[in-house]
Amino acid sequence: MCAKRLGRATLELERRPGVLASASAVGKKEGEGPLKRSFDYVCPDAYFGEKSWERAESAMLRKCLLLACGKAGLAPEGLDFILSGDLLNQCAGSAYALRDSGAPYLGLYGACSTMAEALLLASLIIDGGGAEKVAALTSSHFCSAERQFRYPLEYGSLRAPASQWTVTGAGAVILATDAPGPYITCVTSGRIVDLGVTDSANMGAAMAPAACDTLERHFAETGRAPDYYDAVITGDLGETGSRLLRELLSLDGVELGARHFDCGAMIYDAERQGVCSGGSGCGCSASVLAGYALDNMRSGGWRRVLFAATGALMSPTSSQQGESIPGICHAVALETEVD
Amino acid sequence: MCAKRLGRATLELERRPGVLASASAVGKKEGEGPLKRSFDYVCPDAYFGEKSWERAESAMLRKCLLLACGKAGLAPEGLDFILSGDLLNQCAGSAYALRDSGAPYLGLYGACSTMAEALLLASLIIDGGGAEKVAALTSSHFCSAERQFRYPLEYGSLRAPASQWTVTGAGAVILATDAPGPYITCVTSGRIVDLGVTDSANMGAAMAPAACDTLERHFAETGRAPDYYDAVITGDLGETGSRLLRELLSLDGVELGARHFDCGAMIYDAERQGVCSGGSGCGCSASVLAGYALDNMRSGGWRRVLFAATGALMSPTSSQQGESIPGICHAVALETEVD
Numbered sequence: 001m002c003a004k005r006l007g008r009a010t011l012e013l014e015r016r017p018g019v020l021a022s023a024s025a026v027g028k029k030e031g032e033g034p035l036k037r038s039f040d041y042v043c044p045d046a047y048f049g050e051k052s053w054e055r056a057e058s059a060m061l062r063k064c065l066l067l068a069c070g071k072a073g074l075a076p077e078g079l080d081f082i083l084s085g086d087l088l089n090q091c092a093g094s095a096y097a098l099r100d101s102g103a104p105y106l107g108l109y110g111a112c113s114t115m116a117e118a119l120l121l122a123s124l125i126i127d128g129g130g131a132e133k134v135a136a137l138t139s140s141h142f143c144s145a146e147r148q149f150r151y152p153l154e155y156g157s158l159r160a161p162a163s164q165w166t167v168t169g170a171g172a173v174i175l176a177t178d179a180p181g182p183y184i185t186c187v188t189s190g191r192i193v194d195l196g197v198t199d200s201a202n203m204g205a206a207m208a209p210a211a212c213d214t215l216e217r218h219f220a221e222t223g224r225a226p227d228y229y230d231a232v233i234t235g236d237l238g239e240t241g242s243r244l245l246r247e248l249l250s251l252d253g254v255e256l257g258a259r260h261f262d263c264g265a266m267i268y269d270a271e272r273q274g275v276c277s278g279g280s281g282c283g284c285s286a287s288v289l290a291g292y293a294l295d296n297m298r299s300g301g302w303r304r305v306l307f308a309a310t311g312a313l314m315s316p317t318s319s320q321q322g323e324s325i326p327g328i329c330h331a332v333a334l335e336t337e338v339d
Numbered sequence: 340m341c342a343k344r345l346g347r348a349t350l351e352l353e354r355r356p357g358v359l360a361s362a363s364a365v366g367k368k369e370g371e372g373p374l375k376r377s378f379d380y381v382c383p384d385a386y387f388g389e390k391s392w393e394r395a396e397s398a399m400l401r402k403c404l405l406l407a408c409g410k411a412g413l414a415p416e417g418l419d420f421i422l423s424g425d426l427l428n429q430c431a432g433s434a435y436a437l438r439d440s441g442a443p444y445l446g447l448y449g450a451c452s453t454m455a456e457a458l459l460l461a462s463l464i465i466d467g468g469g470a471e472k473v474a475a476l477t478s479s480h481f482c483s484a485e486r487q488f489r490y491p492l493e494y495g496s497l498r499a500p501a502s503q504w505t506v507t508g509a510g511a512v513i514l515a516t517d518a519p520g521p522y523i524t525c526v527t528s529g530r531i532v533d534l535g536v537t538d539s540a541n542m543g544a545a546m547a548p549a550a551c552d553t554l555e556r557h558f559a560e561t562g563r564a565p566d567y568y569d570a571v572i573t574g575d576l577g578e579t580g581s582r583l584l585r586e587l588l589s590l591d592g593v594e595l596g597a598r599h600f601d602c603g604a605m606i607y608d609a610e611r612q613g614v615c616s617g618g619s620g621c622g623c624s625a626s627v628l629a630g631y632a633l634d635n636m637r638s639g640g641w642r643r644v645l646f647a648a649t650g651a652l653m654s655p656t657s658s659q660q661g662e663s664i665p666g667i668c669h670a671v672a673l674e675t676e677v678d
Contacts, residue, residue, distance in 0.1 A: 092654040
């Protein structure tokens with residue numbers, strides 16, 4: 001049996017690919033935040049032993065994959081596919097991290113939704129019989145992102161209240177047949193949603209409509225209400241975007257209530273750590289999922305989680321040319337018990 | 340039945356996803372080249388009705404998808420997935436081209452291997468029962484690539500003999516169950532190969548080892564000799580890279596001979612059009628496949644084609660930091676007759 005289509009966007013998986021292992025690696029600031037105990041590796045500086053921030057990002061992602069592979073008891077070349085992507089131009093963070101892996105490599109670009117996109121594709125490939133072990137991973141680095149997307153760090157620019165702090169972090173999840181779980185039971189793939197937001201210092205607002213679209217489609221197509229889940233975890237909407245998402249859903253009669261968590265709002269202590277609206281970046285949702293969320297599922301705290309990572313698909317060039325910011329959100333349902 | 344693994348890299352597809360429709364859209368220079376009759380749309384200028392080259396690239400890609408959808412008799416929102424990516428930072432060409440498509444969107448980054456990566460993933464998703472109709476598409480634009488990767492166009496820099504000319508072009512292929520064909524019968528996914536080439540004016544040399552790796556794995560894992568195919572089409576190695584590929588294969592006893600075609604070497608008349616080693620860019624192999632190659636298969640000229648698009652996974656930043664250029668190559672086998 002293979003995947004079963006529940007609606008235009010949602011597929012129910014038959015083979016239930018499960019989490020064989022997961023790992024996270026983060027920077028110093030993330031290691032001082034509320035989730036510090038959940039990360040496998042915290043680097044004491046921004047360099048991860050390298051000479052540039054871009055190389056540091058690759059080193060962090062490589063380390064994260066090796067940690068996950070170690071827990072799974074396999075070498076990277078034993079993976080049937082590696083699915084990865086990042087925010088750096090030409091996704092160079094992933095390419096250099098994985099160039100010696102020896103495994104089939106499929107590069108993705110989903111901006112900060114990459115972890116969900118990678119899990120979605122990995123699940124579909126495994127469910128279709130095309131692979132037994134697939135790694136889904138991604139990273140972001142505050143320093144490499146800041147100078148690529150915003151200003152030179154030395155410039156010391158002021159930050160807008162709705163702005164977010166790019167997480168220095170990586171997360172890797174290895175999915176497999178015959179894994180101990182949790183299992184991916186269904187996936188909802190997002191379409192691009194652009195309501196005309198142009199403020200690149202307010203990504204949460206640009207991405208919230210896409211999250212709303214995907215979550216509503218997920219609930220409608222699966223017939224599940226939000227309370228089917230113990231937690232609905234969005235990627236990196238931050239405080240501002242999370243509030244907007246709940247408002248948008250509420251207008252359509254969908255109430256997430258206290259089961260809504262946002263990785264961007266969870267990873268830092270916003271006030272103490274001075275991150276304005278919260279964390280962002282591919283590594284935000286990836287490191288929170290691979291660490292805190294999966295730990296909580298394994299320990300029995302959560303049995304059913306909907307992981308919905310969000311991405312903003314603009315570039316500095318498109319913003320300079322006056323374009324608005326297209327958002328996207330993919331969702332995967334993780335469950336500890338399956339029928 | 341679902342995909343069957345023939346080896347570490349190669350999967351045989353059981354449902355044989357077929358080509359429902361394909362389309363190509365290119366710029367003026369490509370429309371004056373040897374393959375001019377095979378393109379569906381040739382724009383008389385570089386702008387495709389837009390005000391910037393980046394917007395032009397998106398307009399070209401959108402037009403290409405609409406042409407393919409028109410031939411398939413469906414609207415973009417009728418697609419189960421759209422898989423696309425491009426060379427622009429943050430793959431913005433694809434995001435803006437497809438933001439109004441209404442279909443589930445999965446962004447890819449495979450540099451110039453994107454068309455093969457998209458076809459590979461589309462085939463696996465369809466084969467696994469996750470979709471019935473999937474569009475695989477990509478684009479590149481000489482002007483947007485030149486200013487992002489090399490120099491401002493106004494600078495008029497001299498070109499090195501081994502350099503390639505980024506194709507202004509897009510190609511889209513819609514795969515489906517119950518399509519008239521040709522069919523994708525098996526796929527070989529590439530791993531990253533980096534032999535230390537650092538000359539970004541010689542991408543062919545950087546990508547040839549990856550093409551060699553994937554082709555050799557394909558032949559070994561399928562048990563097919565090169566003469567199983569009427570044509571082995573590489574993506575955009577150009578004249579220099581093609582020669583290197585044939586030399587590398589020859590050292591291992593694999594002779595492609597006259598059945599080797601390279602999209603980069605085919606799309607321009609190198610001498611008359613002044614393109615040095617040939618064409619490159621995601622749109623190079625995509626437009627040649629979607630046009631010339633599939634036309635030739637439909638008319639009976641070729642019955643079996645191995646399409647192996649190559650990508651160079653570096654970025655301007657990685658090159659500035661002294662990194663060598665990692666290459667990748669994915670291959671898909673297209674056949675008009677299946678058992």
